[in-house]
Amino acid sequence: xxxxxxxxxxxxxxxxxxxxxxxxxxxxxxxxxxxxxxxxxxxxxxxxxxxxxxxxxxxxxxxxxxxxxxxxxxxxxxxxxxxxxxxxxxxxxxxxxxxxxxxxxxxxxxxxxxxxxxxxxxxxxxxxxxxxxxxxxxxxxxxxxxxxxxxxxxxxxxxxxxxxxxxxxxxxxxxxxxxxxxxxxxxxxxxxxxxxxxxxxxxxxxxxxxxxxxxxxxxxxxxxxxxxxxxxxxxxxxxxxxxxxxxxxxxx
Amino acid sequence: xxxxxxxxxxxxxxxxxxxxxxxxxxxxxxxxxxxxxxxxxxxxxxxxxxxxxxxxxxxxxxxxxxxxxxxxxxxxxxxxxxxxxxxxxxxxxxxxxxxxxxxxxxxxxxxxxxxxxxxxxxxxxxxxxxxxxxxxxxxxxxxxxxxxxxxxxxxxxxxxxxxxxxxxxxxxxxxxxxxxxxxxxxxxxxxxxxxxxxxxxxxxxxxxxxxxxxxxxxxxxxxxxxxx
Numbered sequence: 001x002x003x004x005x006x007x008x009x010x011x012x013x014x015x016x017x018x019x020x021x022x023x024x025x026x027x028x029x030x031x032x033x034x035x036x037x038x039x040x041x042x043x044x045x046x047x048x049x050x051x052x053x054x055x056x057x058x059x060x061x062x063x064x065x066x067x068x069x070x071x072x073x074x075x076x077x078x079x080x081x082x083x084x085x086x087x088x089x090x091x092x093x094x095x096x097x098x099x100x101x102x103x104x105x106x107x108x109x110x111x112x113x114x115x116x117x118x119x120x121x122x123x124x125x126x127x128x129x130x131x132x133x134x135x136x137x138x139x140x141x142x143x144x145x146x147x148x149x150x151x152x153x154x155x156x157x158x159x160x161x162x163x164x165x166x167x168x169x170x171x172x173x174x175x176x177x178x179x180x181x182x183x184x185x186x187x188x189x190x191x192x193x194x195x196x197x198x199x200x201x202x203x204x205x206x207x208x209x210x211x212x213x214x215x216x217x218x219x220x221x222x223x224x225x226x227x228x229x230x231x232x233x234x235x236x237x238x239x240x241x242x243x244x245x246x247x248x249x250x251x252x
Numbered sequence: 253x254x255x256x257x258x259x260x261x262x263x264x265x266x267x268x269x270x271x272x273x274x275x276x277x278x279x280x281x282x283x284x285x286x287x288x289x290x291x292x293x294x295x296x297x298x299x300x301x302x303x304x305x306x307x308x309x310x311x312x313x314x315x316x317x318x319x320x321x322x323x324x325x326x327x328x329x330x331x332x333x334x335x336x337x338x339x340x341x342x343x344x345x346x347x348x349x350x351x352x353x354x355x356x357x358x359x360x361x362x363x364x365x366x367x368x369x370x371x372x373x374x375x376x377x378x379x380x381x382x383x384x385x386x387x388x389x390x391x392x393x394x395x396x397x398x399x400x401x402x403x404x405x406x407x408x409x410x411x412x413x414x415x416x417x418x419x420x421x422x423x424x425x426x427x428x429x430x431x432x433x434x435x436x437x438x439x440x441x442x443x444x445x446x447x448x449x450x451x452x453x454x455x456x457x458x459x460x461x462x463x464x465x466x467x468x469x470x471x472x473x474x475x476x477x478x479x480x
Contacts, residue, residue, distance in 0.1 A: 013358055062381055089387030099382035103400050113386040114394060 008035035009169060009200055010059065015068035016214060017054055028054050030224040032068070036169070036202060041195045043211040044204045046221035047247060056171050057222065059202070060091040073168070080125040089117060092162030096174040098154040100146040106133070106157055107142040108165045118165070125164075132160040136190050152183030156190050163194075170194065172203040208251050212236055220244045264356045268439050272449070275435025276456060276469045278349060282431065283418045285353045290360025290417070291410065297321065297365035299394075302372045305391055306380065317365070317428040324362035332359055337427040352421070360417055367413060371406035372398060404475055411468030415461050422457070432456060 017029035028051045036042055044052050059070060061084050068224065070077045077087055101109050107109045110132065111125035120128070133139040134229040136156040146154055155175055162170060172191065188210050195201060197216045205211060211218055213230065218235040220228040220243075228241040239245045253261070263269040297317045304314035322341040324332065337348070375398050383393030425434035436453035440446045 060385060062384065085384075085387045085389050086384055087387075089383075093385035095378060095382065095385075097376075097378050099378035101379065101382065101397050102429075103397075103404070113388070116392065116396065117387050162386070178395075 009038050009040070010036040010202075011071040012036075012059075013068070013069040013071070013145070015055070015070065016066045017051070017058055017059060017063060018066045021059065028224055029058070029065075031232060032226055034219065034226055034229070036200070037196050038200055040205070041201045041215050042210050042216060042217045042219060043215040044202065044219045044221055045206070045208065045211060045247075048057050049220040049222050052221050053173050056093075056202060056204050058108045059171060060088050060093055062093075083134045085117075089113075089165050092165060092167035092170040094155070094158050094162055094172045094175045095171065096178050098146075098178070100154055100158055100161070104145075105142070106138070106144050106146070106149075109157060110148070110161050113161070113165050128166075129160070132163050133157075134214055135163075135193070136160045145164075150183060153188045155179065155183075155187045159187075159190055159194075166217045169200040169202065172201065172205070174204055174206070176207060206251075208236075208248075220247070222247065258445060258448050261443050262439055262445055263273060263452070266442075268442070271430070271435035271438050272432065272452065272456065273435075275430050275432040278352075278424070279418070279421050279432040280460070281420045282349065282352045282356055282424065282429075283414065286356035286360050286417055286421070287414050289353065289357025290413070291362045293357065293361035294364025295368055297361060298368035298372065301365065301369050303390070305373070316388055321362045321365055324359055325366075329356075329420050330426055333423060333426055346362055347426055351422050351427060354459055355415075356417060356421060360413065361422070363413055363416075364410065367406050367409045368402065371402035371409075374405060405410050406467055407475060408472045411464065415464045415468075418460060418464065419457060 012032055012034045012076060015029055016027070019026045019028060032055065046052055054063055058065045059072075065078055068078070072087060072091070075082060077084070086140040101112075103249060104112065105216065107129055108125065110129035111120075111122065114120040114125040114128060130139060130142070133142055136159060138160070141149065141153065141157070146157070149157065149220065149228055159170075159175075175191070176187050179187065184207070188207065191201070191203070191210075192214055203211070203215075212235075213232075215232050216233055218230060218236070219226050220239075222243045228235070228239065228244050230238075230240075235244075236248065239248055262271070275476050297320065300310055300313045300317045301321075304310050333352070333355040336358070337351045341351055372394075379401070380393055383397045384390075388396065421431055422433040424431040425437065428434075430438075432453050436449040439449035443449070
């Protein structure tokens with residue numbers, strides 16, 4: 001696929017991440033450098049414990065990187081002066097466990113961000129929210145509360161909630177892993193449409209077939225590093241890395 | 253002496269029921285003011301403690317809050333009341349009821365702080381992350397997402413704290429406050445008849461405890477019905 005600008009949307013340089021506890025330090029990301037461009041639909045796959053989710057969470061500072069640089073729209077976000085809250089408004093995130101706000105209606109889940117953080121009036125925010133609810137085909141559930149929804153519906157609302165902030169990039173952290181199998185399809189459908197609409201997406205997932213269908217780039221993470229990166233067809237049909245070949249043998 | 257005469261002697265004669273009535277007024281007033289002080293102060297302490305737990309900020313304030321809660325919960329209420337009256341306000345002339353407001357309010361704050369802290373800590377970490385990921389600051393996330401859920405979860409526990417406090421105020425007599433217990437005791441000392449005034453006082457406490465309890469239960473039911 002093409003890039004709209006020459007400059008990457010996100011540049012990751014020599015990113016390292018260690019977790020510390022009283023007994024020992026554990027390195028989970030080792031010297032990762034990678035670029036993401038406007039319009040990218042990048043999928044990150046790999047074995048459990050490879051650091052995929054941690055990498056994604058470093059991008060919007062839910063985890064603090066230990067060293068390295070993360071440039072978002074040209075600004076190093078690890079600089080202490082950067083307003084992380086403003087950065088996060090531009091980076092939507094979808095979680096494995098949905099994390100909807102259970103005390104707020106579906107509508108309020110979507111509108112509270114735009115109203116409190118972007119200064120939209122209630123009417124403006126609701127107008128924006130209704131468009132997104134239609135997009136995820138849940139406009140009839142605006143008045144519902146999260147616990148009245150199925151898992152698949154919750155995740156579609158969570159996606160709509162992130163989109164309601166009109167982010168520049170969407171991060172998906174295993175969005176279908178907590179779902180019953182019959183609900184995976186409806187969530188993937190929403191993501192497929194997002195990709196078709198040229199939303200920049202970085203997706204951590206175990207859905208290999210979906211990755212092959214939707215991604216323009218696939219990254220293989222194992223042993224705290226990105227070991228291989230390729231377009232979907234070459235990634236699956238001509239894997240170079242030994243670990244990737246073993247991984248694909250097991251997955252498919 | 254029959255029951256009737258006994259009742260007359262202890263409550264009707266010389267308007268002795270007034271000891272119970274004015275004592276009850278003080279007991280309820282102390283309870284309500286102390287609960288309000290306790291909730292406001294306890295809320296502040298809980299906020300300090302959880303902010304430190306979640307973000308590492310406010311270390312000194314957290315140390316103080318932790319120390320405060322440990323000391324208050326680790327010493328008897330009666331001693332705290334005596335210390336506030338005879339030590340802290342030793343050289344200042346403050347009405348006893350104000351002393352009681354302060355002593356019971358400070359005591360309640362420590363317990364309320366732990367209740368609210370437990371409520372905040374029981375909220376899933378994912379809620380904090382969801383708020384953060386949308387661009388809400390820590391304080392905004394607390395105000396809009398965490399506290400509304402946490403407080404709803406702990407309302408019944410706060411109601412129970414009020415019930416405990418109502419009974420705790422019975423030690424107000426140690427600083428010669430005329431509360432319900434002391435009112436009953438004054439009658440006993442005048443009539444040399446213990447059964448009637450003491451049982452009556454106990455029954456009045458029980459009556460109000462049951463009222464508070466049914467209010468808490470009703471609140472719990474309402475919360476369950478609106479449990480989203």
